[in-house]
Amino acid sequence: MYYHHYYPIDVVNGPGTRCTLFVSGCEHQCKGCYNQSTWRLDGGHPFDEALFERIIADLNDSRIPRRGLSLSGGDPLHPANVPTILALVQAVRARCPGKDIWCWTGYRLDELTAAQQAVVAYLDVLVDGRFEQTLADPALIWRGSSNQVIHHFDRSAALWQHQTTLTQKE
Numbered sequence: 001m002y003y004h005h006y007y008p009i010d011v012v013n014g015p016g017t018r019c020t021l022f023v024s025g026c027e028h029q030c031k032g033c034y035n036q037s038t039w040r041l042d043g044g045h046p047f048d049e050a051l052f053e054r055i056i057a058d059l060n061d062s063r064i065p066r067r068g069l070s071l072s073g074g075d076p077l078h079p080a081n082v083p084t085i086l087a088l089v090q091a092v093r094a095r096c097p098g099k100d101i102w103c104w105t106g107y108r109l110d111e112l113t114a115a116q117q118a119v120v121a122y123l124d125v126l127v128d129g130r131f132e133q134t135l136a137d138p139a140l141i142w143r144g145s146s147n148q149v150i151h152h153f154d155r156s157a158a159l160w161q162h163q164t165t166l167t168q169k170e
């Protein structure tokens with residue numbers, strides 16, 4: 001996997017203070033995409049073991065408490081990215097107790113493959129769907145167009161369930 005940017009301290013992409021990783025690779029080619037430089041799978045920099053471990057360490061850094069990890073791009077659920085993203089979210093769950101994981105993807109939840117769903121099983125929130133320029137609305141929070149859905153997964157529930165946010169404000 002390749003990545004474009006890693007922000008160890010970020011207050012824009014998700015709630016609270018976070019670590020945010022923008023991966024490379026997206027096949028959706030949404031009209032009006034503001035991140036076209038991330039479309040190529042081999043753009044940016046190799047995502048290596050050192051960055052993997054840095055993210056874990058940053059999430060556990062008590063000097064600057066982070067609420068969690070945000071995964072964006074590009075598309076973290078591009079099939080070529082899924083194996084590395086799966087390893088990362090598994091490591092965050094195992095080694096960063098109390099941290100949440102948000103992920104943005106251009107795929108819809110109901111069209112994910114089994115491999116992509118394996119990543120979703122470790123997420124707290126998935127923001128799904130392509131960016132639709134005709135449905136773009138700057139009043140929206142955490143999403144760019146109104147077709148996109150914020151899925152909150154209740155990880156504390158006995159049964160894995162989720163509620164969907166369709167309102168403009170959380």
Ligand code: SF4
Pocket residue numbers: 026027028029030033034035036038073074075105106129130131
């Ligand atoms: S899914 Fe996101 S990164 Fe990919 S083309 Fe659409 S807006 Fe751009």
